[in-house]
Amino acid sequence: MDKKVKVPFTNKTTTKKAREVSVVGGDEGYRLFVEGVKEYAMIMLDIKGYVIGWNIGAENLLGYKEKEIVGKHFSKLFSLEDRKADKPKLELEQALETGTGEDENWLVRKDKSQFWASGMSTPLRDKAGNLLGFAKIIRDLSERKDLEQQKDDFISMASHELKTPLTSIKAYAEILYKHLEQIKETKGLSHLTKLQEQITKQENLIRDLLNVSKIQSGMADYQTEEFNLDSLVKGTARELEATAPTHIIVVEGKTSHKVSGIKEHIGQVLTNFLTNAIKYSPEAKKVIVRLSENKKSVTVSVEDFGMGIPKEQKKRVFDRFYRSENVKTKNLSGYGLGLYIASQIIKQYGGQIKVESIEGKGSTFSFSLPIR
Incomplete structure (x- = not known):
């Protein structure tokens, strides 16, 4: 008896093409659908994460032909750092827990080059609710990542340039505060206290901007x-x-x-x-x-x-x-x-x-x- 599996692709672009895909018997419905999608990598996984389906979009984006990747675990597409952190496993666990496992991370092509991508994994179930596998959609975000990197580089440079003069302003403000305390200039102290509060706000902003820059560039120290x-x-x-x-x-x-x-x-x-x-x-x-x-x-x-x-x-x-x-x-x-x-x-x-x-x-x- 043929099984029908509804695949709820929730990506906005693919949703326009098909609200749901029926996989009938020998996956003919799935094959016809995914072969027409070339701008996205669309991958079918079994319940353990091994590749069982691979469209032309996946071949174009990742470099593997279907016969080269079917039977391999999808973690092969992740960076070494993400594999060590169990991110492939966590993505499927999140998909089972919430209905969709989403992330943005570096993926690795056949030629070992890396690119920034968004990924989404959705569990596939039969009518009885039994898990049959996962559908994974991958989109190349390299162009957006490059633009973000340019912005991050500017933010990092600007933050470093702001940090030095702000440190001097803070030091002079502290010297002035001690002087006003000595001469008991209460009105001046009140104004200076407000100035110091604003300096602290600017310090916090610069710290956050530098943290963002470190995170984006991968320089943040995450030794545990x-x-x-x-x-x-x-x-x-x-x-x-x-x-x-x-x-x-x-x-x-x-x-x-x-x-x-x-x-x-x-x-x-x-x-x-x-x-x-x-x-x-x-x-x-x-x-x-x-x-x-x-x-x-x-x-x-x-x-x-x-x-x-x-x-x-x-x-x-x-x-x-x-x-x-x-x-x-x-x-x-x-x-x-x-x-x-x-x-x-x-x-x-x-x-x-x-x-x-x-x-x-x-x-x-x-x-x-x-x-x-």
């Missing part, structure tokens, strides 16, 4: 160590609660496993989540941090009871320089870099980051790190 996540969460919560008397930070749950990473990096992610939760819930009095774990990962989530994020804008909150429209109308400060940096840190450690939000009721930001 094992540490206790619970201690880091509780310590960070205490520190921020001391500086934000308007909110109580409640920590719930616990984990029993240590995680691998640089403690300061994970602390930076957590601090970003907590400061955002406080900033964007000015009318609330409480922020909840939850710790949980399963056999594969540990998860930290931060829930606030503030303005929330419009449904149609949730997918973009981890993009560089993006700020949701309802935040802009409230005139709240920010540059749209903190969540982007957080997402890149978590991804570099093989973890996942996500947001759940209802506009007007609040948001829950969470990240998961694999148990090694």
Whole structure:
């Protein structure tokens, strides 16, 4: 009896060509469909990730003919660094968990050259819900990556050029502050304090821009160590609660496993989540941090009871320089870099980051790190 498998290709371009593909018996329906798509690599995988289908777009983009790649594991297309971080496995796990596994990363052609690509994996199931394999779509983003690199190079250069004079301004401001303290010039001290606050804001902006530049160029240091996540969460919560008397930070749950990473990096992610939760819930009095774990990962989530994020804008909150429209109308400060940096840190450690939000009721930001 023939099986029919509905393949929900969710990429906008391919969706225009076919809302769903029926794979009947000897995959004739699939073959006819994918052979007409040349601008995308379209790959069929079995349940373990081995290639069982390969279209002309995949041959053009990756260099392998179908007979050369069928039977090989799709991790062959990933860089050595991503294979070591188990990114192929994590992508399929994400697809099974959420319905779609998406990423942007370097892929490797047959001739060993690398290119920047977006990838999307979708699980294929029969009518009974049994997993039959995965459909993977790959798009070459090299041109966009080159344009982004030019922009990043400019940002890096500008940030370095700004850093030196700002350091001098800060030093002179501190000298002036001590002088005004000695002569007890209270009005001048008040003005100088405001100036120092603005200097600190500029320092934070330059630091974030330099972090973005390092992440984009691959220069960020991600050598790992094992540490206790619970201690880091509780310590960070205490520190921020001391500086934000308007909110109580409640920590719930616990984990029993240590995680691998640089403690300061994970602390930076957590601090970003907590400061955002406080900033964007000015009318609330409480922020909840939850710790949980399963056999594969540990998860930290931060829930606030503030303005929330419009449904149609949730997918973009981890993009560089993006700020949701309802935040802009409230005139709240920010540059749209903190969540982007957080997402890149978590991804570099093989973890996942996500947001759940209802506009007007609040948001829950969470990240998961694999148990090694």
